[in-house]
Amino acid sequence: MLVIGIESSAHTFGVGIVKDGKVLSNAKSMYKITNKGMIPIEVAEHHIENAASTIKKAVLEAGISFKELEGVGYTMGPGLGPCLQVGQLSAKALAYKLNIPLLPINHGLAHIEITKHMERLKDPLVLYVSGGNSQLLVFNKEERRYIILGETFDMGVGNAIDNLARKLGLEHAWGSEVEKLAKDGKYIKMPYTVKGMDFAFTGLLTNAIGMLKKYSVKDILFSFQETAFAQLCEATERALLLTKKSELCVCGGVAQNNRLAEMLTSIAEEHNIRFARTKNEFNSDNGAMIAIVAEKEFLKGKRCSIKRCDIKQRYRVDEAVFYG
Numbered sequence: 001m002l003v004i005g006i007e008s009s010a011h012t013f014g015v016g017i018v019k020d021g022k023v024l025s026n027a028k029s030m031y032k033i034t035n036k037g038m039i040p041i042e043v044a045e046h047h048i049e050n051a052a053s054t055i056k057k058a059v060l061e062a063g064i065s066f067k068e069l070e071g072v073g074y075t076m077g078p079g080l081g082p083c084l085q086v087g088q089l090s091a092k093a094l095a096y097k098l099n100i101p102l103l104p105i106n107h108g109l110a111h112i113e114i115t116k117h118m119e120r121l122k123d124p125l126v127l128y129v130s131g132g133n134s135q136l137l138v139f140n141k142e143e144r145r146y147i148i149l150g151e152t153f154d155m156g157v158g159n160a161i162d163n164l165a166r167k168l169g170l171e172h173a174w175g176s177e178v179e180k181l182a183k184d185g186k187y188i189k190m191p192y193t194v195k196g197m198d199f200a201f202t203g204l205l206t207n208a209i210g211m212l213k214k215y216s217v218k219d220i221l222f223s224f225q226e227t228a229f230a231q232l233c234e235a236t237e238r239a240l241l242l243t244k245k246s247e248l249c250v251c252g253g254v255a256q257n258n259r260l261a262e263m264l265t266s267i268a269e270e271h272n273i274r275f276a277r278t279k280n281e282f283n284s285d286n287g288a289m290i291a292i293v294a295e296k297e298f299l300k301g302k303r304c305s306i307k308r309c310d311i312k313q314r315y316r317v318d319e320a321v322f323y324g
């Protein structure tokens, strides 16, 4: 089945096309985040300006024509309302014009499922880490949905990293830059919060910002990363012992961080289980992940009337029933 997926929940307007589980194209246009962070209406304006050209680019790169498309998926949520609306309306317009079915997809579910699909995982323990979310999950086959075993009490780890980068005045205030600058820093003791399989980052963030008068940016970034990731790893290890899964994967924007992957790899080795993460292209927000989930759902016969295809800003991953 030939399916197009549209992702627009935050700074990326992404359009992916898949056929029978194979990604044919994955085009994107990204809003440039300034040190003010993301202003939803400005990001939505970026998406409006770039929607048509990104859709066309994806179709061109896939080497298909619009008429061949058989289904459309779009991100229903969670995300920024005005941004989600641009993706929703673009997807509706395509579905009406081409007279093909439309499905709303949960963003977190798409991050997890593209990782499982690409890495051929069967039933992993999932660590989903991004700007908006940080969760430990497993799939419940009876209920056909993910269950959250542990999650952040306050903010996503990616949001904490971006916030710290902005507060420390980094020129490029995002995760990859933090990872680069944090290399070879010295460890400073920072507050550490894990409760069972839950964790928190606000105290750590406030403390790290306050250290700027006394310590170098490099040492602060290094220590922040080590502490935040150690929290995630402690909770992950606890979840592994509880669930006894033989596969562990990490997904979402922060999954691109090599230090986190290194720490998770050593946990997997210690427990003699498989660890997987997929390519960066599919861990950052992208349209292909939406198309992959939509195709699986279409093939299971799932349909939604176009008029009822809505957006939901606070759409938790454990609310999304998945038959794919």
Ligand code: FE2
Binding pocket: 107, 111, 130, 252, 253, 284, 285
């Ligand atoms: Fe995401």
